[in-house]
Amino acid sequence: MKAPNAFYGLFGTIAEREYGAITVDGKQDRAHRYICEFVNGPSPEPDYDAAHGCGNRACVNPAHLSWKTRADNMGDKLIHGTHHRGERCPTVKLTEDQVRRIRSLKGVKTQAELAREYGVARQTITNIHTGARWSWLR
Structure with missing residues (x-):
């Protein structure tokens, strides 16, 4: 992997979903994945996430980036309050x-009455009643 001269100042755009973007040798990539690989080596498995220990998607601070499983990364999002569930x-x-x-x-x-009353599909009501959706809410 080609090393940039400096980690900071290279990222002039924010790509989809607020992630920093970088272009190296004409190829665009998510900046945090690029920096994580440069600092920590290649992902241990292809489906690992480059996780932000700080919870800031746009962050490219090498000290904040590490490889994590999707489950671990989603758990971190809950801790950071950055998970988009419920009203978020x-x-x-x-x-x-x-x-x-x-x-x-x-x-x-x-369920049909509730679906009409709240303007959602009956399946949404089923999912709420069975705990398939909003299960974390008490």
Whole structure:
């Protein structure tokens, strides 16, 4: 892997989903993956993530980057508060209070009634009732 002259000042863009981008030899890559590989060597397995110990997606500080399994990286996102679940998800249709209310109405109203009332698919109500979605919310 070709070493950049300096890690900082090379990253003039933010790529999709707020990750820093770098172009080396005409090929664009995510900056954090490039720096992680340069500092820590190649990924131990092809599906490992270049994880940000600081929780900042745009960070390219070599001291903050390490290879982690997807499960470990997702766990870190929960710790950092950067996981997009529940109301943090940009496509969410329900609030946490609505989900709690939907749970409280299980067996009182049908799933079809709840789906119409909250403007979601019946399957969404099923997923809430079974714990397939919003399971972390109490």
